[in-house]
Amino acid sequence: MKNSAPLALDLAGIKMNSPLVAASGCYGYGFEYGTWVDLREWGAIALQGTTLHPREGNRPPRLAETPSGMLNAVGLQNPGIKHFLQEVRPRLGELGCPVIANIAGESVAEYRELAAILDGVDEVSAVEINISCPNVRLGGISFGRDPVAVGELVSAVRGTYRGPLIVKLSMEASDLVAVGRAAESAGADALSLINTLKGMVIDIAARRPFLGNLTGGLSGPAIRPVAVRAVWEMAVAVRIPLIGMGGIASAEDALQFILAGASAVAVGTANFIDPHIAREINSGLRRFLEQEGLDHYSELIGAARDCPESR
Numbered sequence: 001m002k003n004s005a006p007l008a009l010d011l012a013g014i015k016m017n018s019p020l021v022a023a024s025g026c027y028g029y030g031f032e033y034g035t036w037v038d039l040r041e042w043g044a045i046a047l048q049g050t051t052l053h054p055r056e057g058n059r060p061p062r063l064a065e066t067p068s069g070m071l072n073a074v075g076l077q078n079p080g081i082k083h084f085l086q087e088v089r090p091r092l093g094e095l096g097c098p099v100i101a102n103i104a105g106e107s108v109a110e111y112r113e114l115a116a117i118l119d120g121v122d123e124v125s126a127v128e129i130n131i132s133c134p135n136v137r138l139g140g141i142s143f144g145r146d147p148v149a150v151g152e153l154v155s156a157v158r159g160t161y162r163g164p165l166i167v168k169l170s171m172e173a174s175d176l177v178a179v180g181r182a183a184e185s186a187g188a189d190a191l192s193l194i195n196t197l198k199g200m201v202i203d204i205a206a207r208r209p210f211l212g213n214l215t216g217g218l219s220g221p222a223i224r225p226v227a228v229r230a231v232w233e234m235a236v237a238v239r240i241p242l243i244g245m246g247g248i249a250s251a252e253d254a255l256q257f258i259l260a261g262a263s264a265v266a267v268g269t270a271n272f273i274d275p276h277i278a279r280e281i282n283s284g285l286r287r288f289l290e291q292e293g294l295d296h297y298s299e300l301i302g303a304a305r306d307c308p309e310s311r
């Protein structure tokens with residue numbers, strides 16, 4: 001018998017109607033889209049990154065178009081946690097789906113403080129810690145590279161936040177799997193991967209880097225094969241669920257991540273092209289399940305590993 005909710009899941013305690021997550025930084029606080037998009041198409045919405053103090057972000061230009069992707073150096077511009085509590089929190093009920101707060105700090109103490117504040121916020125279903133933003137100089141990146149530092153950071157946050165804790169990994173780590181394992185051992189409930197990849201575009205007329213920040217984070221279809229590979233490798237290394245992301249713009253793209261071992265998938269850059277992308281991808285996933293005669297998408301998680309070459 002067909003399952004009545006073939007896309008529903010419980011991801012580390014987050015009850016989701018679909019494995020699709022709106023990726024942090026690419027969907028604002030969600031409610032900006034609420035008048036013209038049915039937000040319940042999302043299994044969860046990861047809010048834009050929040051820091052302890054307001055941040056103005058990097059100097060412009062902050063965006064550059066690249067082949068099959070874009071380079072951004074927004075630099076975690078956000079109004080800070082106080083504004084979040086006063087202005088954003090009261091509106092989170094409008095979203096109609098679970099909310100994941102994404103946090104970034106400049107020190108372990110800042111991450112701890114943010115997590116402690118969010119522990120008391122019922123409207124937030126989970127916290128995602130960004131240890132990996134490639135275009136913030138003082139920010140998470142220094143944590144994200146080193147398994148020992150990641151372990152310490154995650155333990156510290158785990159000590160103050162009791163809900164589902166997601167750690168968002170950086171490809172800047174020389175040994176990504178070691179970082180993922182360190183996060184798991186320190187108490188992470190799920191891993192998000194991947195964040196953007198550090199890149200640069202040169203303005204040849206000006207003879208200088210195009211972005212005000214010099215470098216930025218590459219996202220979109222250009223990074224998808226790197227992201228699928230990262231999920232593939234992480235899936236055998238840890239037992240906690242993975243949220244795969246990087247260049248997903250269709251159900252077929254999402255299926256690649258699921259078959260590689262992701263339990264859920266996030267969509268970032270594709271929202272800028274098609275704000276209704278969640279509806280499209282959900283329909284495509286349902287169609288695929290029907291074609292394949294499957295009851296639930298979870299039957300596909302990691303199924304690509306069954307090929308003889310990977311045994």
Ligand SMILES: Cc1cc2nc3c(=O)[nH]c(=O)nc-3n(C[C@H](O)[C@H](O)[C@H](O)COP(=O)(O)O)c2cc1C
Nearest residue numbers: 023024025049130194195219220246247267268269
């Ligand atoms: C403009 C922009 C802002 C982003 N801001 C954040 C952020 O605040 N926190 C975070 O963890 N990731 C952030 N990301 C990374 C995305 O959540 C995602 O990991 C990455 O873009 C890869 O997915 P995509 O190719 O579907 O965009 C940002 C990405 C973009 C393009």
